[in-house]
Amino acid sequence: MTEPRWLDADQQRDWRAFVDGSVRLTELLDRDLKSKHGLSVSEYEILVRLSEAPERRLRMAELAEHASQSRSRLSHTCSRLESKGLVFRGGCPNDKRGVYAHLTDEGFDALDRAARDHVETVRDFFIDIIDPSDLAAIGRAFTAVNKRISEAG
Amino acid sequence: MTEPRWLDADQQRDWRAFVDGSVRLTELLDRDLKSKHGLSVSEYEILVRLSEAPERRLRMAELAEHASQSRSRLSHTCSRLESKGLVFRGGCPNDKRGVYAHLTDEGFDALDRAARDHVETVRDFFIDIIDPSDLAAIGRAFTAVNKRISEAG
């Protein structure tokens, strides 16, 4: 068995900073959103994507794709959001298998309130403490990661 | 209520690339590690930290800190690792409340096997597709994030 190409010291340091940082950051954002607005990050993501979609509705499969969630997970989470009155699901005329998830007005308001706090926290713990050129580098890097993962799909 | 400082278009784009990318990447790594070695990323992290500790053992609280996990979660996960024979827990002489988690030889071997595959996947989907200076930027940025979160503690 050949020796793998281990990371060098710098790569190791940077990779670990990322792993730790992203875990801690998402946890912090999740806790923040939950305590102030009763929403998890993944629920929040769903509301965001719906709010941006034409007519504030999206097919389940599309929504799953946009929110980086499995269909099963989305299905469960939508049930919860539906029971909170933030989302409702209705059939699709063209394709009788299809289901549209719609953002309710109440859902839109909840999202608006949450987003105002959320953006401040994101700034506080990420955007505003990072050099703008480093942020651009992050953008480039993770765009490449997304592309790579999609290709491997 | 004053209008919050929304992100500008570039910030938004970069932030979202990161959110999506990191979710997808961790999911991919998790699936990879699980299918090839039956370990989740967080179990893997625990084994890594133990393997690097003097005498391959660490107090539970320290281990939780290093692995960015809650104590409760660590406790449950260690129970699972213990029943797989990769870790065992023993008391602490000085502080009778304390518990040391030890890496077993079997645990060390399992980690060694897993790490060889893991590093290739990390390279494939992250390190090797990113410009080295962008990786350095990521290191700087997330080091700052970690610092900020610790300070806010």
Add this chain to the structure above:
DNA sequence: CAGAATTGGTTGAAGCTTCAACAGGTGCTC
């Protein structure tokens, strides 16, 4: 030194995610 406050770690229940199986629709092919 007694009592209170803090720290270390575990536990069980509730909540969320994953996984595999499924029901119903669509569309392709022969």
Add this chain to the structure above:
DNA sequence: GAGCACCTGTTGAAGCTTCAACCAATTCTG
């Protein structure tokens, strides 16, 4: 147009995480 492969979305169970409550040991305080 019957059969077959594929796609959509849901479901329930199993697995993992979070949360709050808890016990035990240590340390602080008067």
